[in-house]
Amino acid sequence: MTVETVAGAPAEADELRGVHTLSMAKAINAGLAEAMRNDPKVLLMGEDIGALGGVFRVTEGLLAEFGDRRVLDSPLAESGIVGTAIGMAMRGYRPVLEIQFDGFIFPAFDQITTQLARMNLRHDGGMPMPVVIRVPYGGHIGSIEHHQESPEAYFAHTPGLRVVSPSSPHDAYWMIQEAIASNDPVLFFEPKSRYWPKGPVDHDHAGLPLHASRVVRRGDDVTVVGHGAMIATLLQAADIAAEEGRSLEVVDLRSLSPIDFGPIVDSVQRTGRLVVAQEAYGFVSVGSEIAATVAERAFYSLEAPVLRVSSFDTPFPPAALESEYLPSADRVLEAVDRSLAY
Amino acid sequence: MAAPSRDFTAPTVQFLTPEGELRPTPEAEGYLPLVEALPDAALEQFYRDMVVSRRVDVTGANLQRQGQLALWVPSHGQEAAQVGSARAARPQDHVFPSYREHVVGMIRGLDPVAILKLLRGATLGGWDPAENGNFHLYTLVLASQTLHATGYAMGLQFDGATATGDPEADAAVLVYYGDGSTSQGDANEALVFASSYNTPQVFFVQNNQWAISVPVSRQSRSPLSLRGGGFGMPGIRIDGNDVLASYAVTRQALEEARAGEGPSFIEAVTYRMGAHTTADDPTKYRTDDEVAYWTARDPITRFRAWLEGRGASAGFFAGVDEEAADIAADVRTRALEITAPPRSDIFAHVYSEPHPLVEAQAAWLEEYENSFEGGRA
Numbered sequence: 001m002t003v004e005t006v007a008g009a010p011a012e013a014d015e016l017r018g019v020h021t022l023s024m025a026k027a028i029n030a031g032l033a034e035a036m037r038n039d040p041k042v043l044l045m046g047e048d049i050g051a052l053g054g055v056f057r058v059t060e061g062l063l064a065e066f067g068d069r070r071v072l073d074s075p076l077a078e079s080g081i082v083g084t085a086i087g088m089a090m091r092g093y094r095p096v097l098e099i100q101f102d103g104f105i106f107p108a109f110d111q112i113t114t115q116l117a118r119m120n121l122r123h124d125g126g127m128p129m130p131v132v133i134r135v136p137y138g139g140h141i142g143s144i145e146h147h148q149e150s151p152e153a154y155f156a157h158t159p160g161l162r163v164v165s166p167s168s169p170h171d172a173y174w175m176i177q178e179a180i181a182s183n184d185p186v187l188f189f190e191p192k193s194r195y196w197p198k199g200p201v202d203h204d205h206a207g208l209p210l211h212a213s214r215v216v217r218r219g220d221d222v223t224v225v226g227h228g229a230m231i232a233t234l235l236q237a238a239d240i241a242a243e244e245g246r247s248l249e250v251v252d253l254r255s256l257s258p259i260d261f262g263p264i265v266d267s268v269q270r271t272g273r274l275v276v277a278q279e280a281y282g283f284v285s286v287g288s289e290i291a292a293t294v295a296e297r298a299f300y301s302l303e304a305p306v307l308r309v310s311s312f313d314t315p316f317p318p319a320a321l322e323s324e325y326l327p328s329a330d331r332v333l334e335a336v337d338r339s340l341a342y
Numbered sequence: 343m344a345a346p347s348r349d350f351t352a353p354t355v356q357f358l359t360p361e362g363e364l365r366p367t368p369e370a371e372g373y374l375p376l377v378e379a380l381p382d383a384a385l386e387q388f389y390r391d392m393v394v395s396r397r398v399d400v401t402g403a404n405l406q407r408q409g410q411l412a413l414w415v416p417s418h419g420q421e422a423a424q425v426g427s428a429r430a431a432r433p434q435d436h437v438f439p440s441y442r443e444h445v446v447g448m449i450r451g452l453d454p455v456a457i458l459k460l461l462r463g464a465t466l467g468g469w470d471p472a473e474n475g476n477f478h479l480y481t482l483v484l485a486s487q488t489l490h491a492t493g494y495a496m497g498l499q500f501d502g503a504t505a506t507g508d509p510e511a512d513a514a515v516l517v518y519y520g521d522g523s524t525s526q527g528d529a530n531e532a533l534v535f536a537s538s539y540n541t542p543q544v545f546f547v548q549n550n551q552w553a554i555s556v557p558v559s560r561q562s563r564s565p566l567s568l569r570g571g572g573f574g575m576p577g578i579r580i581d582g583n584d585v586l587a588s589y590a591v592t593r594q595a596l597e598e599a600r601a602g603e604g605p606s607f608i609e610a611v612t613y614r615m616g617a618h619t620t621a622d623d624p625t626k627y628r629t630d631d632e633v634a635y636w637t638a639r640d641p642i643t644r645f646r647a648w649l650e651g652r653g654a655s656a657g658f659f660a661g662v663d664e665e666a667a668d669i670a671a672d673v674r675t676r677a678l679e680i681t682a683p684p685r686s687d688i689f690a691h692v693y694s695e696p697h698p699l700v701e702a703q704a705a706w707l708e709e710y711e712n713s714f715e716g717g718r719a
Contacts, residue, residue, distance in 0.1 A: 082489075083531070084532075086490045091498065114483045121691045124465075126470050258697055
């Protein structure tokens with residue numbers, strides 16, 4: 001982005017022009033506000049999202065602007081939040097739900113997978129479900145059990161859902177609005193360790209569509225792919241690799257269902273090597289799906305097996321151990337070395 | 343200090359005794375004007391609905407035994423609970439069924455063949471609620487629909503489509519579920535949300551005594567109707583085999599809901615005379631004596647006795663029987679004509695907007711099937 005940046009969050013709708021430097025939390029907040037101004041059917045529901053503005057303050061100020069008919073502090077029941085949102089969507093509303101933490105989405109798993117994901121299909125296309133479920137997810141925040149999980153694969157595995165995860169404030173601002181505009185249910189995974197770092201948000205140019213993956217750094221030797229907070233780790237790994245004379249191409253998935261394989265396959269056809277990194281468990285994961293699909297589509301381009309860098313297949317450990325549990329730039333580079341050794 | 347009582351009782355609203363005498367219980371007295379206001383034509387319609395329902399039910403069970411349906415879900419014995427409550431709703435109301443409310447659907451205008459299409463394995467849905475009296479789709483995951491109904495009722499509030507003071511326009515939501523479903527978390531969360539947001543809604547529980555093979559005593563130590571009060575709404579227990587009680591109490595609760603007075607919880611005490619589904623064998627878990635007890639409380643027998651006492655003619659009853667037989671025969675004929683859907687239905691509407699994976703798989707299957715000599719239709 002080359003336009004001049006303006007520090008701080010824009011307070012008024014008419015200031016939503018040009019490029020501003022925002023945190024991801026503020027960018028999502030601005031995106032939600034924009035969607036609510038543009039469509040009176042958009043409403044928010046979740047735990048503590050009203051007066052408090054959510055435990056991460058992503059909905060701060062929205063109750064004051066839109067009132068309690070559009071910003072609903074719900075009872076403390078995740079299945080109830082998703083189940084009632086289905087009824088609201090049947091009535092023509094576009095509910096945007098906040099699940100307070102990644103590990104608390106499971107009480108709603110049944111409503112999401114057996115009801116929300118299939119409702120339009122059951123109605124032969126006559127009952128679209130424009131429901132967005134925002135999920136702060138991932139580690140690096142030193143929190144207690146059930147507060148640092150990466151459950152995205154459960155939802156990517158479920159037909160009828162769309163699953164996305166932004167890695168930057170700019171993407172977050174636009175992707176939340178695109179998710180709300182979608183007539184299909186969207187799981188919107190927000191990498192909570194990236195809520196606070198600031199970056200440029202171009203309020204005039206959206207860039208890529210919701211489900212496009214993107215090369216965020218060009219390179220020639222090894223393709224590394226990830227999503228959400230992992231992109232910062234991959235860029236850090238690429239910096240270190242560059243000092244060692246190795247050039248990594250970094251691809252940001254942005255969308256986990258569907259996955260836009262085009263840029264990944266194109267990249268692998270040039271580099272011949274692929275490392276997939278994720279905070280989630282590796283077994284039966286998004287990374288596994290990418291490894292399988294790239295093996296199918298770019299078999300003759302591969303110089304080495306596709307390697308996965310994941311957290312371990314154990315529950316997220318006590319936070320004191322998280323730095324050894326979560327994939328780091330060094331762990332990514334270890335896999336890069338193994339790939340190059342073939 | 344005495345221990346708190348562990349005796350739980352709940353009075354029951356009942357107008358008609360099992361013998362068909364109009365003898366309202368004390369709890370029913372307040373509802374009497376609603377019953378007295380019913381014209382003869384409405385009473386005859388109640389009877390017709392119940393008889394037709396039972397006849398269609400027998401047809402469904404027979405079709406299953408003959409291998410024409412994967413499953414049938416009998417409603418035999420629950421006709422009064424369903425007919426009375428369904429006839430209490432207004433056209434603008436929305437009805438969220440579980441999967442046993444066949445006659446409720448028919449009263450809302452649904453062709454029962456649509457239900458057979460679902461149970462014959464030809465669809466996952468079967469009808470458009472907007473074109474069938476706002477009768478929503480069957481829900482097979484127990485109690486899921488209680489939350490959808492509550493969210494819909496919240497939407498009615500947001501839209502100002504209720505509590506305006508115009509009974510012809512104000513809408514409410516009627517949601518059905520069973521005694522087994524009351525144990526589900528969703529059923530309880532729905533009561534929390536409904537009470538919290540004061541939704542225009544009636545929760546109608548058909549306590550048919552059995553969740554497949556498990557008696558209601560495993561779901562609750564106290565009458566289910568007591569749950570309403572615990573969640574902040576009236577809980578009313580009715581004789582679910584008395585169509586007048588079902589009608590009057592639901593009517594009153596829906597009127598209150600439409601007027602902005604909030605949700606109600608109704609427990610209709612009834613009995614599943616048949617099996618849970620045709621895959622079930624109730625002789626393994628319940629006694630002949632129990633079935634005989636409830637047979638003596640049959641909802642159609644008692645209502646017919648009362649109508650006869652009021653002077654309904656033999657010709658009326660014969661006419662209803664004939665009508666029911668004709669409807670059932672027609673349902674049977676058309677059920678046998680239900681065909682398998684096209685294979686494109688596997689992929690259609692999984693997403694409402696383009697999805698590359700599903701599109702690629704649809705194209706692959708088409709090409710694969712067509713690769714066989716002559717292609718496969």
